[in-house]
Amino acid sequence: MENIIHFLLNIAGNMGYGGIFALMFLESSFFPFPSEVVIVPNAYLASKGEMNITGVIIAGILGSLSGAMFNYMLAWWLKEKLLLKWGKFVGLNKKKLTKASLFFNKHGEISTFIGRLLPVVRQYISLPAGLSGMNFFYFSLFTFFGAGIWVSILAFVGYTIGSNETLVREALHNITIYIISFSCALVGLYIYMRRKNDQRVQKDR
Numbered sequence: 001m002e003n004i005i006h007f008l009l010n011i012a013g014n015m016g017y018g019g020i021f022a023l024m025f026l027e028s029s030f031f032p033f034p035s036e037v038v039i040v041p042n043a044y045l046a047s048k049g050e051m052n053i054t055g056v057i058i059a060g061i062l063g064s065l066s067g068a069m070f071n072y073m074l075a076w077w078l079k080e081k082l083l084l085k086w087g088k089f090v091g092l093n094k095k096k097l098t099k100a101s102l103f104f105n106k107h108g109e110i111s112t113f114i115g116r117l118l119p120v121v122r123q124y125i126s127l128p129a130g131l132s133g134m135n136f137f138y139f140s141l142f143t144f145f146g147a148g149i150w151v152s153i154l155a156f157v158g159y160t161i162g163s164n165e166t167l168v169r170e171a172l173h174n175i176t177i178y179i180i181s182f183s184c185a186l187v188g189l190y191i192y193m194r195r196k197n198d199q200r201v202q203k204d205r
Contacts, residue, residue: 016051017055020042020059022063024038024063025070027063027064027067028064028065028066028067028147029070029123035151039151041162043155044159044163047162057152064147065140065147069126071124071126071127072136073130074130075127075131079133104129104132104133108134108139109142110142110190111129112138112143114187117149117179117182119176122147153179157171157175
């Protein structure tokens with residue numbers, strides 16, 4: 001995997017912002033690898049004046065969004081085929097798919113947003129969203145926000161300390177802890193607000 005990543009980086013290195021878009025597309029779709037190896041080095045180049053930091057961020061966000069959309073559409077298109085051919089092998093049937101659809105129709109926005117911030121999850125959150133048929137506009141909107149935050153964080157790290165690999169690793173480790181803590185707090189707040197809203201609706205009835 002490391003050799004493949006270096007190979008892709010070498011190819012995309014000569015493509016500028018197009019290379020960033022292409023690699024972030026792959027990172028967000030069917031060939032997941034760390035987005036850190038794409039955004040951080042290019043943000044560091046921006047700090048040296050060799051690239052534009054705004055261009056790096058925009059290319060990264062658009063690549064992530066496009067890759068997520070690709071995964072969504074692929075899952076949505078293959079849904080019936082997956083159910084008929086492979087569903088029984090992975091414990092997926094129409095009943096479970098219906099439950100997933102209800103969940104994403106009700107909680108898809110927060111799930112997509114939080115999913116884009118979390119390691120590993122960010123690459124795969126598009127698949128259940130597509131399988132369940134979550135509203136595509138809201139999926140894209142919250143994917144954009146989540147990817148925007150993550151790419152901007154990586155760009156900030158690369159721009160400020162990108163020349164020191166040890167400091168970059170330490171910063172990303174700490175940031176990941178903060179993001180997980182923030183995500184847990186946000187989910188807790190979301191659950192609280194949903195319950196309060198449900199109680200208010202019941203009282204109105």
